[in-house]
Amino acid sequence: MVTKKLEWEEKYSVGIEEIDNQHKHMFATINKLLDIISTGSTKENLGDIIEALVKYKIFHFATEEKYFKEFNYEETEDHIKKHKEFNDNLTILKEKYPEYTIEFAFELINFLEDWLINHLMVVDQRYVKCFHEHGLK
DSSP states (O other): OOOOOOOGGGGGOOOOOHHHHHHHHHHHHHHHHHHHHHHTTTTHHHHHHHHHHHHHHHHHHHHHHHHHHTTTTTTHHHHHHHHHHHHHHHHHHHOOOSSSHHHHHHHHHHHHEEEEEEEIIGGGGHHHHHHHHHOOO
C-alpha cells in the first residue's frame, strides 16, 4: 500500500511566498519518501530523508519563530509548542526504529502527512493575519 503523492493546493497557502516555498519543499520531501517506499529502497535512502527533514525543520521553524518574535505574535508560545511536538514525535519514531525498515517508512509517512496537513490547515493559518498586517507577503 503506497499513499498517493501530495499535491500543493492553494488551500495550504499562508499567502507568504517565503513560507509557502518552504512548505512546498516539505511536500517534495514527503513525495521523495513515497518514491523510496514504492521502489523498496528504504534502507539505502531513508537516512537522506531523515537528514533532509532535520535540516528542513530547523530552518523552517526558525523562519516562523523569527517572525513571531519580530511581529510580537500573540500565539507564539502555543505555536512553538507545536514545533516541539514535531521534534519530539520525530525523535520517538527514530528511537522506535533504530534501523530504517519499511515499517519505519510507513509510520514516518503517516506522521508527516498528518502533521503537515493539520499544521498548514489549522495552526499556520492562525498567524496569517498578523504576518500580513506587518507587510509580509
